[in-house]
Amino acid sequence: MDFYFGLLQIIGVHTILGLSAYIVLLTGQVTIAQAGFFAIGAYIAGMLTVLAGWHLVPAMLVAALVAGFVACLVGFPALRVKGLMLVVATTAFGEAVRLFWFNFDYQIAKGDVQVGPLGGEGFKQIRFFPENGWTTGDVALFIWFWVAVIMAGLWWMDRSRAGAVLRAVGEDELAAQSVGINLTAAKVSAFAVGGFIAGIGGAIYAHYTTHIEHANFGVILATFAIAYPILGGLSSVLGTLLAVIFIQGFLVEGLRFLGDWRNLLFGALIVLAMNVRPRGLIDERVLNTLRRTFSIGQGGGNA
């Protein structure tokens, strides 16, 4: 049973990571910085629970706020550039964050052991869950509570004016600007919310793995973060969830019996999925069919 709870935890955390990139991608910005915000959330929440003895939930929210604030700060200069330049800029930022934690030491004695982040060796012994007697089932439930909250929040935002503004910016910046949308405000707030969500994901990740190090937050993780929403489709938050289940559940865990050959097939299957469905697994058509079937919203318009 623990195996399945573990899988649920991985899928949950990666869904949060994917959703953090989803909102930025809605504005048409491709960002490779999400792993950086994820790392900030992980390290800060870990330090707050381990070094300062906080409860996880306030630690997580503070860490997410810090990540969101950093995202806001980075957003202003980074969003002066677009397209490929933004990819390069956010890659540079994400790697700079990783290198920062690589060089960061802050340890205090707790009992007879030293705890805290220690540069290249990473941050060990983030033992909030075992110390408070949470079982893997409890942790999985906790993670999925947050996944549900974030998905519901983004779903609601998508249907509100804010979602329309973000999508307008993503479709055509010039047109959006000419109908009076403030591009900078839209992009920076999407960036900041994305950073906040990534911070929550990072905080949870640090606590369920109990050991984090800079190498966990490299460019591969950041690329996965944007791959989920793109593979799943930007029409709905459900796409991201489906893509995470497809990649983490099926391609990574389900094909584990293939051993070393897994990644070969892994790449081929993602490419196949993108060839067959260039607009994502859940695109507008599928979404409309779903809407009609369950008759949510306007009973299926031509969105």
Next chain:
Amino acid sequence: MVDFIQNTLDGIFIGSSYALLAIGFTLIFGVMRRLNLSYGPSIMLGVFAGTLLYIQLNAGLLVVGLATVVGAVLAGLYVERICFWAVRRGAALASMVSSFAIWMQLEEAVTIVFPDRTYPFPPLADFTLKLGPFWVRGEHLIMFICASLLTILLHLLLYRTRFGLAIRAVSENPTAAKFMGINTGLVVMFAFALASVIGGVAGYLIASTDQQVTPLFGLWATFKGLIAMTLGGMGSIPGAIAGGLLLGVIEAQSVWYLGTEYRDLVAYAVLFAFLVFRPGGLFAQKSAMQSRLAARRV
């Protein structure tokens, strides 16, 4: 002062290989307007093809070099067919994600065949020149000369042949190029092959300077190429050259004055500063300013 000049020299020599990587990226970005994350990994595949011949058959320098370039071209064409040709127009993000997936695939393929961390690669030259107070490593000099020759050849190809004209036309405006009777699909494929040739040569020069190769080379090459291209200015070949040399010099100076652990941090900081204060890079500033002015007028 001697140290500073020596670092600058070393930086320019190393930077000439970054410039080649950046030129490859520029060519691909020029004709496709899409990001190919698999560019570095496809070069890595070529480098490992070279090292395979070296280990198994103890092949000579020329054979290894040829195998590297051929391997890189084959891998590059594989990437082009699967991630760019097959994915429909208008789905640039799908191409990028596909190229990421192929990157993982190429890296996995190489680690299955080569399970160890590092493998030897034949050195090009083993001599050191002394020019006044400055030292020049032989392989650096060869790297610089090869890179310069290749750049001149590329310039001739792009500006003196019909094929070069076709590449430039497709970069300028794919639709108009198509109406003029240019087979854009073919041109894109050849541009990819050309970028892979350049990348293969760069990979060969870098690997023979390091005298070893690792599966991490792919990620490394993608990074260096992208950063160098961005420093110089997107879509400009002189910019790519200048950006590559600048990146080499920045790295050499920061290793000398701050230490190895700050090399990448300094490079990222400079890159970020460039993006903020001079978003067009060294060479493409004019077009960047024009598009910004156009946005401001709205």
